[in-house]
Amino acid sequence: MSKYLLDKFLFTVDRDAEWVERYREDPRAAVERWEDEYANRILGCHCDESSTWLRFDQAEREALATHDYPKLFELGAHPFLTLTLFIAMFERDYADEPLGFQSEYARRLAHVTPPYPDIAT
Template sequence: MSKYLLNKFLYTIDRDPELVERYREDAAGTVSWWEQELANEILNCHTGERSTWLSFTDEERRALREHDHVALFGLGAHPFLTLTLFIAMFERDHGPLEYQKAYGRALQHLSLPYPDIAT
């Protein structure tokens, strides 16, 4: 499991409106494409340098493909990254603050100590 890779996915998708739409419409395809093409690029490195070892676990892939923010949080994804990305994808389908409240309700069963979100 790589909390770094989960957070990197959420961060990079959220920063590009076209990728947000792609992920909203075709989560499985976007996750597969991103893992193959971008997962091993060095974040914020413009020299073409790449690593070779990063990949999602089956559990991470499933949570990303299903837009399962509760499972992602349990896997160590930072809640602010999932919240901002998922607001960009799903807030338009709901009234004012409805999505944010539903997001919080879905996590309310969790109690301290929360999963470690440090990378």
């Protein structure tokens, strides 16, 4: 398991509107494509330098592919990164209520009590 890779996925997808839509519409394909193309790129490197060993494990891949943000939280993904990406994807579905998606996010994570999972990478 790599909390770093989960957070990297959440961070990079959230910063690209095309990737946000791709992930919203076909999450499994988006996760596979991102993993193949971006998982081993070094953040902040504007060259072709990359690593070769980073891959999601099955639990991470499945949680990402099913938009299971409670599971991502349990796996140690940073809650702020998770929340901001999922707001970008789903806030429009809750447009008729103020903070609609944020309320749904809190409801689905209400079962989690301190101590929270460690979010250090």
